Amino acid sequence: MITPVKQVNRFFMLALAPFIGLIICLLLLRPPLEPGDLIHSGLSEETITPQTQAIRQELAGAKEAAVQTSSSIKRTTELYNRTTSTMSTIVQSASVQAARPETIYNQRISSKLGVPIERVNSDRLTIELYRVNPGTYKGYAMKVKLKDPTAMKMALSSEPGKAETTMQAVKRNDAIAGINAGGFADSGGKRYPLSTTVMDGKYVNGFQASFKDLFFVGLNDTGKLVGGKFFDKNSLDRLKPQFGATFVPVLLQNGKKTAIPAKWKVSPKRAPRTVIGNYKDDQLLIIVVDGYNESGSSGATLEELQGRLYKLGVVDAYNLDGGGSSSLILNNRVVNNPSDGNLRPVPTHFLFYK
Numbered sequence: 458m459i460t461p462v463k464q465v466n467r468f469f470m471l472a473l474a475p476f477i478g479l480i481i482c483l484l485l486l487r488p489p490l491e492p493g494d495l496i497h498s499g500l501s502e503e504t505i506t507p508q509t510q511a512i513r514q515e516l517a518g519a520k521e522a523a524v525q526t527s528s529s530i531k532r533t534t535e536l537y538n539r540t541t542s543t544m545s546t547i548v549q550s551a552s553v554q555a556a557r558p559e560t561i562y563n564q565r566i567s568s569k570l571g572v573p574i575e576r577v578n579s580d581r582l583t584i585e586l587y588r589v590n591p592g593t594y595k596g597y598a599m600k601v602k603l604k605d606p607t608a609m610k611m612a613l614s615s616e617p618g619k620a621e622t623t624m625q626a627v628k629r630n631d632a633i634a635g636i637n638a639g640g641f642a643d644s645g646g647k648r649y650p651l652s653t654t655v656m657d658g659k660y661v662n663g664f665q666a667s668f669k670d671l672f673f674v675g676l677n678d679t680g681k682l683v684g685g686k687f688f689d690k691n692s693l694d695r696l697k698p699q700f701g702a703t704f705v706p707v708l709l710q711n712g713k714k715t716a717i718p719a720k721w722k723v724s725p726k727r728a729p730r731t732v733i734g735n736y737k738d739d740q741l742l743i744i745v746v747d748g749y750n751e752s753g754s755s756g757a758t759l760e761e762l763q764g765r766l767y768k769l770g771v772v773d774a775y776n777l778d779g780g781g782s783s784s785l786i787l788n789n790r791v792v793n794n795p796s797d798g799n800l801r802p803v804p805t806h807f808l809f810y811k
Contacts, residue, residue: 606680618647639702675701
């Protein structure tokens, strides 16, 4: 016999009714739960409040200290910046003041030379080229300020007895300017430097004591012109020459004129000339005088050049090889007018590097 569905449902409802009623009673009559009944705290309200206040006070103190520290750092930074700026201004001012005597001295030199017709300036040197035309002769003056001692060197062929023109030496060594240097002696179809010659701090053919009117002139390890007569090797060694050559005669020493030997006043009287000297601030002055030949009828006398150098304020001055040897190269061109019609090959050249 199959029981109808409605009867089955009714049966189960009647059977479960007591249990459902019990659950509803429990829910309605349950007392409320408090957080304290579930979690027990070991701290009382009287303990928590003072600790919170103490922490707040410490945080407030830390905040005040941080604000004060920040303000102090800011003031210190501002003071440092002001001090640095002031010191920088003082240093700049001191540098300007320190350079003033040099600037004034250089202005005096330049005012005597005139207006430069050409100028070369680099980190290593400054070259200014001037025309020289006092009436009796014509030529060029080249003022050189060496900022780097290695900006001036001497060219000498590694092959003994071989000579070259100043232009060839300038190009071979990639220089910006050059002049002929010491004298020479010919032998066996070759051309050798005259007497004491120094290259790279070493004697090329040993030291030869000065005799007659010969002198040595060159540059030392600090970029200063050194020269004169040396009768023993130690006297020259003490000046630490890095390079140099020999010729005749000395024109000025320590700002005073030296006696020019009688033979050099007339042999020849006038001629193309190359002279080199230095000012008291170690700037160099080179004068190259033009002449038509070496017969003594054109160019300048040594006395004229000596007087000219003296008036220009040069301290020490030396006569280099002249005549057809005189040459001045600047910016890859021949500045002077060689008396031979072209440049003469010689053993030594003073070169300048940009």
